[in-house]
Amino acid sequence: MIDLTQILQSLVNGVGVGLIYGLVGIGFCVIYNASGIVNFAQGVFVMLGGMVCHTLLTRLGMPLIVAAILSVPVVAGIGMIIEICVVRPMWNRGAALFAIILATIATQIMIERITILTLGDQPRTFEEFTLGGPLKIANIAISYQLFWILGCGALMVFLLFLFFTKTKAGRALRACSQNREAAALLGIPVHHMLLLSFALSAGLGAVAGILVTPTQYTAFNVGTPFGVNGFIAAIIGGFGSAGGALAGGVLLGVAQAAAIVVFGAGFKNVAALSMLLVVLLMFPQGIFSAFKGSGKGH
Amino acid sequence: MADANSPALLSAEGLSSFYGRMHALKPTSFTVRQGELVTMLGPNGAGKSTLLRALMRLNKAEGTVVFDGHDVSKLSTHELAELGMIMVQEGRGLFGQMSVRENLVLGAYTGRSGSGIDSSLDRVFTLFPRLKERFNQISSSLSGGEQQMLAIGRALMAEPKLLMLDEPSLGLAPRVAYEILTTLGNLNKQGLGILLVEQKAPLALKLAQRVYVLSLGRIVAELPAKEIKSHHDLAQYYLH
Ligand SMILES: Nc1ncnc2c1ncn2[C@@H]1O[C@H](COP(=O)(O)OP(=O)(O)OP(=O)(O)O)[C@@H](O)[C@H]1O
Ligand SMILES: [Mg+2]
Numbered sequence: 001m002i003d004l005t006q007i008l009q010s011l012v013n014g015v016g017v018g019l020i021y022g023l024v025g026i027g028f029c030v031i032y033n034a035s036g037i038v039n040f041a042q043g044v045f046v047m048l049g050g051m052v053c054h055t056l057l058t059r060l061g062m063p064l065i066v067a068a069i070l071s072v073p074v075v076a077g078i079g080m081i082i083e084i085c086v087v088r089p090m091w092n093r094g095a096a097l098f099a100i101i102l103a104t105i106a107t108q109i110m111i112e113r114i115t116i117l118t119l120g121d122q123p124r125t126f127e128e129f130t131l132g133g134p135l136k137i138a139n140i141a142i143s144y145q146l147f148w149i150l151g152c153g154a155l156m157v158f159l160l161f162l163f164f165t166k167t168k169a170g171r172a173l174r175a176c177s178q179n180r181e182a183a184a185l186l187g188i189p190v191h192h193m194l195l196l197s198f199a200l201s202a203g204l205g206a207v208a209g210i211l212v213t214p215t216q217y218t219a220f221n222v223g224t225p226f227g228v229n230g231f232i233a234a235i236i237g238g239f240g241s242a243g244g245a246l247a248g249g250v251l252l253g254v255a256q257a258a259a260i261v262v263f264g265a266g267f268k269n270v271a272a273l274s275m276l277l278v279v280l281l282m283f284p285q286g287i288f289s290a291f292k293g294s295g296k297g298h
Numbered sequence: 299m300a301d302a303n304s305p306a307l308l309s310a311e312g313l314s315s316f317y318g319r320m321h322a323l324k325p326t327s328f329t330v331r332q333g334e335l336v337t338m339l340g341p342n343g344a345g346k347s348t349l350l351r352a353l354m355r356l357n358k359a360e361g362t363v364v365f366d367g368h369d370v371s372k373l374s375t376h377e378l379a380e381l382g383m384i385m386v387q388e389g390r391g392l393f394g395q396m397s398v399r400e401n402l403v404l405g406a407y408t409g410r411s412g413s414g415i416d417s418s419l420d421r422v423f424t425l426f427p428r429l430k431e432r433f434n435q436i437s438s439s440l441s442g443g444e445q446q447m448l449a450i451g452r453a454l455m456a457e458p459k460l461l462m463l464d465e466p467s468l469g470l471a472p473r474v475a476y477e478i479l480t481t482l483g484n485l486n487k488q489g490l491g492i493l494l495v496e497q498k499a500p501l502a503l504k505l506a507q508r509v510y511v512l513s514l515g516r517i518v519a520e521l522p523a524k525e526i527k528s529h530h531d532l533a534q535y536y537l538h
Contacts, residue, residue: 168407171400171403171404172404172407174393174396175393175396175404178393178394178395178396179391179392179393179394181356181375181387181391182387182391182392182393183393183404184356184374184375184376184379185354185356185375185379185384185385185387185391186376186379186384186404186405186407186408186452186456187376187379187380187407187408187410187456188376188404188407189376190376
């Protein structure tokens with residue numbers, strides 16, 4: 001028998017992990033919009049966020065908050081290295097987009113192997129940002145980390161909004177996503193924008209990874225599930241707006257949590273993939289762009 | 299206004315471009331002098347757009363291009379823009395989901411205009427007052443004429459030394475086309491070098507100091523504008 005507490009509890013958990021999917025999904029959108037490339041190494045940034053933070057914490061003995069903040073630029077730097085070493089050479093030679101996309105998958109596998117060789121294959125975790133908890137409201141446990149995820153998720157979306165609308169670089173990035181040739185003709189260095197988009201989405205993935213690790217664990221191979229779910233979140237959101245991807249992530253997280261309660265843990269991925277299929281069949285442009293009534297781009 | 303003794307602003311030598319194996323632009327040489335308005339004329343498929351795209355390195359191209367005294371043959375599109383070679387694409391190339399304001403502000407991306415964005419905006423609004431009325435409107439919802447004005451206004455925000463336009467009168471009512479081409483003529487009178495690609499607009503011929511005729515990927519004629527009495531005299535070049 002499923003009781004209400006169980007359902008509410010799974011909703012709460014679903015929202016938390018869903019926001020993480022949403023952040024990964026935004027990362028997909030940022031690179032895709034700037035270049036048309038779907039970066040399947042996106043999940044690797046989540047993994048690296050957790051792993052780098054853990055390493056700084058345990059091997060260098062940094063305080064958690066310092067390690068967390070420092071990990072983001074480190075992972076963003078790794079994202080830039082991927083752009084420079086893998087994507088740019090192919091892009092400059094006019095490689096087909098699908099070939100570049102395959103190369104990002106290869107990159108993910110390579111980074112996972114390097115992680116095993118340097119940091120080992122054991123799962124690891126670190127403590128929540130605020131100790132104590134969970135907060136109990138009528139038998140529903142809400143971990144303090146969920147508030148960190150909510151707060152940081154909202155902050156990220158707000159900062160991204162400011163960046164894309166108020167700064168010269170953000171506006172230029174949007175210009176590239178709408179018309180790359182026109183952007184270049186106005187003097188915007190399109191390949192620098194691609195580099196920026198990799199830094200940005202790697203940083204977002206790292207934030208997601210750092211936030212989520214205390215609620216579960218991280219290991220060399222957590223990238224794929226986060227990548228796949230983030231990808232689905234982005235598709236549900238219509239692969240366009242940050243808000244859409246975030247909402248898509250929450251929907252997905254809640255659907256997964258509900259499926260676990262109702263059908264059992266084995267149905268987590270079934271729920272995610274069914275949701276993807278339903279969205280693709282009914283709203284090929286994503287749920288949220290379908291609602292806006294402007295499915296097709298200009 | 300330029301005369302035959304003005305120094306060259308742009309000169310292309312053997313500019314050539316392929317689509318796969320198709321030689322869409324055979325080695326072509328032409329010049330635009332300082333302060334000159336040159337019209338490049340040709341029928342559909344003559345290679346006019348290819349020529350501009352090759353010049354701006356949107357397409358792979360061979361040949362030498364000298365702009366404002368510098369060899370720019372090896373530069374990429376955004377570097378050419380930084381030097382003041384600004385092109386308005388066929389189909390206008392607006393950022394459709396952005397407002398008029400954002401499109402114009404992006405025009406000033408290179409920061410070539412020393413006087414700042416506000417004074418550049420004022421200048422554009424003087425030329426095209428309608429853009430001011432629609433400042434916050436999304437650019438894809440503008441009328442065709444307004445979109446073309448925005449495309450030109452955005453290009454002017456970059457303070458071009460050479461303005462290149464690919465069929466700016468395409469799809470516009472004659473009166474609007476007239477208005478836009480007249481504005482281009484006035485800009486030229488103030489000293490702006492312009493390379494204007496058109497298919498037939500008679501006004502584009504009247505404004506020009508020199509005309510090239512492009513056909514099947516090569517320049518088949520170069521005429522000082524006063525030798526062209528009317529557009530009909532050019533018909534011979536269109537008949538193959
Ligand atoms: N992307 C492309 N791939 C292959 N061939 C192309 C491409 N773009 C243009 N062409 C071909 O190159 C030739 C020149 O085309 P171009 O667009 O330069 O002509 P145009 O003079 O601008 O014509 P229009 O007046 O119709 O705009 C045409 O035969 C065209 O079919
Ligand atoms: Mg054309």
